[in-house]
Amino acid sequence: MDLLQLRYFQAVARYEHISRAAEELRVAQPSLSRTIARLEADLGMPLFDRQGRRIRLNQHGAMFLRHVDRALRELDDGCRALRDARDTGLGRVGVASETLLTVTHLLGGFRAAYPSADVRLHQSNVREMDRRLRVGEVDFCVASQPLTGANLASVELAREEVLLAVPPGHRLDGRESVTIAELADEPFVTTRPGNWQRALLDRLFAAEGLTPQLSCEGDEPGASQDMISAGLGIGLIPTISRLSGTETRVPVAWVRVAAPDCHRVLTLVWNREAYLSEAALKFREFTMSRPFMGHRVPGGRDSL
Known part of the structure; x- marks a missing residue:
């Protein structure tokens, strides 16, 4: 077992995909596959479950990965400490x-x-x-x-309130506050699962036994206000956006959400x-x- 094998295993475990890991590591797929196979042979057990061309980290691989992550982090920290002492x-x-x-x-x-x-x-x-x-x-x-x-x-x-942004002229434009139940049929502009705006939206609706209607899911939260202003839906926007001056460039109407814990x-x-x-x-x-x-x-x- 050597350091290169551990680096390769960490990348494959992250992607659970040989070709993606090979692309990141800039090595040939056959070479990467052979390295993983040698590591498994050295350890005496498989680290991945294989189904055709697909691989999944198994319970032994997940256990080993925790130790590999810790060991490689210690080595990287040591290298950084030496560089800092030199620079x-x-x-x-x-x-x-x-x-x-x-x-x-x-x-x-x-x-x-x-x-x-x-x-x-x-x-x-x-x-x-x-x-x-x-x-x-x-x-x-x-x-x-x-x-x-x-x-x-x-x-x-920081702890900041999250507001509902709606396009100018929307039926909720001018309202001081709105309940989640009143938003059940409204199309929402939001982010993909994994981002905080989506997590908050799903949590607020789940508390009312509802599921939000989505008109757009994206990876860039900063673009939400532009899409709302263009009339593509409504969305949850943090107070910082209102205070940052974007309202002059991207006009929307702001409404408070009458729900507990509607904050970031x-x-x-x-x-x-x-x-x-x-x-x-x-x-x-x-x-x-x-x-x-x-x-x-x-x-x-x-x-x-």
């Missing part, structure tokens, strides 16, 4: 967020304060954020949905066991020491 800069900090609008001003302010820091931003849904954090691809996630794990620490950054909670999440560069430590301090989206970070104590 004169602050090192690298990686941040993942579901929407870029959420962290634009934060990262801009951090770069201005620490120009020598190497900042990397990744737009990811909650499942991808969890994976990136677990394998050490990012140092922090600015999450709109809960990320849980024994080694994860978090602090709440933003948290900063990190792996307490992972190595943090000087840049990452400065980023955490910077984020927790000033208002985030106009909100003061409550407290500053970590929570699991």
Whole structure:
């Protein structure tokens, strides 16, 4: 067993698809398949269930993957620590967020304060954020949905109301508030499953025993307001969008939703066991020491 085999196994386990993993690793599919087969032979048991050309990580593979992720993260952390000791800069900090609008001003302010820091931003849904954090691809996630794990620490950054946006002239234009039941037949512009807007929409409707009608599912939450303004449906939009000035460019009407917990909670999440560069430590301090989206970070104590 060698390091290359573990890297290859991690990629195949992530995609559960030989050709996609081979494309990412930039190796030939037959070579990748042979490497996985040798690893399984060394371990004395299969790590994947194979059905024709499809593969699925089995229970033994899932167990092994947890240890491989931990081992490779430790090695990567060691390499980063050596690079930081060698370099004169602050090192690298990686941040993942579901929407870029959420962290634009934060990262801009951090770069201005620490120009020598190497900042990397990744737009990811909650499942991808969890994976990136677990394998050490990012140092922090600015999450709109809960990320849980024994080694994860978090602090709440902001709590904001989520409003209903409707096209100008819509029947709800001018209403102060609306119930979920009144929206049962309305077409919604939203994101695909895995993003916070979709999770909130599904949760609010499920609480009323309803299923939302969807007119558009996308991967870019920032485009929702444009589609709503164009009359393609209605949608749930965070308060930050209303305050960001986009209303002058993309006009919509705003209505409050008469439902409990119609809000978004933003948290900063990190792996307490992972190595943090000087840049990452400065980023955490910077984020927790000033208002985030106009909100003061409550407290500053970590929570699991």
